[in-house]
Amino acid sequence: MLAVTRPVAPSGDRWGWELKWDGVRAMATVHDGIVELFNRRVLPVTHRYPELLQGDALRGQSLLLDGEIVATEHDTGRPNFHLLQARMHLEDRQEIADLASQAAVSFMVFDVLHLDGRTLVDEPYTARRAALANVASHGLPPGWHVPAHAVGASTATWDIAVQYGLEGVVAKRLDSRYEPGRRTGAWVKVKRISRCELVVGGWQEGAGRREGRVGSLALGYYPTDNSALLGLKFAGKVGSGFSERDLDALGAALARIRTDTSPFAAPVEHDIHFVQPVIVVEVSFTEWTDLATLRHPVFVGVRTDKEPRDVHRDDGP
Numbered sequence: 001m002l003a004v005t006r007p008v009a010p011s012g013d014r015w016g017w018e019l020k021w022d023g024v025r026a027m028a029t030v031h032d033g034i035v036e037l038f039n040r041r042v043l044p045v046t047h048r049y050p051e052l053l054q055g056d057a058l059r060g061q062s063l064l065l066d067g068e069i070v071a072t073e074h075d076t077g078r079p080n081f082h083l084l085q086a087r088m089h090l091e092d093r094q095e096i097a098d099l100a101s102q103a104a105v106s107f108m109v110f111d112v113l114h115l116d117g118r119t120l121v122d123e124p125y126t127a128r129r130a131a132l133a134n135v136a137s138h139g140l141p142p143g144w145h146v147p148a149h150a151v152g153a154s155t156a157t158w159d160i161a162v163q164y165g166l167e168g169v170v171a172k173r174l175d176s177r178y179e180p181g182r183r184t185g186a187w188v189k190v191k192r193i194s195r196c197e198l199v200v201g202g203w204q205e206g207a208g209r210r211e212g213r214v215g216s217l218a219l220g221y222y223p224t225d226n227s228a229l230l231g232l233k234f235a236g237k238v239g240s241g242f243s244e245r246d247l248d249a250l251g252a253a254l255a256r257i258r259t260d261t262s263p264f265a266a267p268v269e270h271d272i273h274f275v276q277p278v279i280v281v282e283v284s285f286t287e288w289t290d291l292a293t294l295r296h297p298v299f300v301g302v303r304t305d306k307e308p309r310d311v312h313r314d315d316g317p
Helices: 080-090 092-104 125-137 157-161 226-230 244-257
Strands: 003-006 017-022 026-031 034-038 063-071 106-113 170-172 184-190 195-205 214-221 235-239 280-285 298-300
Touching: 017 125, 017 157, 017 184, 026 092, 026 106, 034 125, 063 080, 080 298, 106 125, 184 214, 195 235, 195 244, 214 280, 226 235
Parallel strands: 003 184
Antiparallel strands: 017 170, 026 034, 026 063, 063 106, 170 184, 195 214, 195 280, 214 235, 280 298
């Protein structure tokens, strides 16, 4: 189940409030003491986070849990997506072990969908949260947490997000059922800093120190109507926020998927090198302009857990 983005929080006493975590979505299955983790594309990622497999606190239970894997800064405890990104794509077990010791992750659990053979997807949010609290009361594995939530006014949750520099809050309608795979208005995310996922459709060469390398990425998204068949809707370019490691990795990846055919629905600048629309990135930005492009975009990272065809502008056309 996915949330829609809104600039203003919903009001009224029909909503529950949770903090929004700057991590990567994950589902966890627990059966006969064995934990398995899957990303949003239902691809196994258990081997990437060995520190989440410690202990036997959930032994004897059968569970399907929804949550967010986050990496936190040692000094502030604040979630940091850049720290997590270094681990999201690793396959070598020694590299994984080394990074796990340097930037351990946590699993923030916020929903339970199956409990001891009984499905809870048709139960209201309040009932699922109560069931989750009961599971947590008997103990969770190291690094697993069930963050608190509030019912009614959003003020306290929003104040915590501001105080600790978190990404924002998520409002969930108290009577809502869990709808797998759907982006529904029953869950609403309100961000302190706007962020979105976009598809890379091409790149422009840089100048100066970036001559011959990626200077900026040309980005787009798919409209939610049938016009998606025509290609990506251009959302602008991002040229800041890249580390040297990002530039090297993107340069190699883009070279492999170069194409002479534009993936955009409308003409774009002539000096863009087109690529197949298969890479999804996350960017932060201040707002959408009147031309439907990003203002002040900054590269955050590559999202391997997102399907390009599922990337839409969820606060616009």
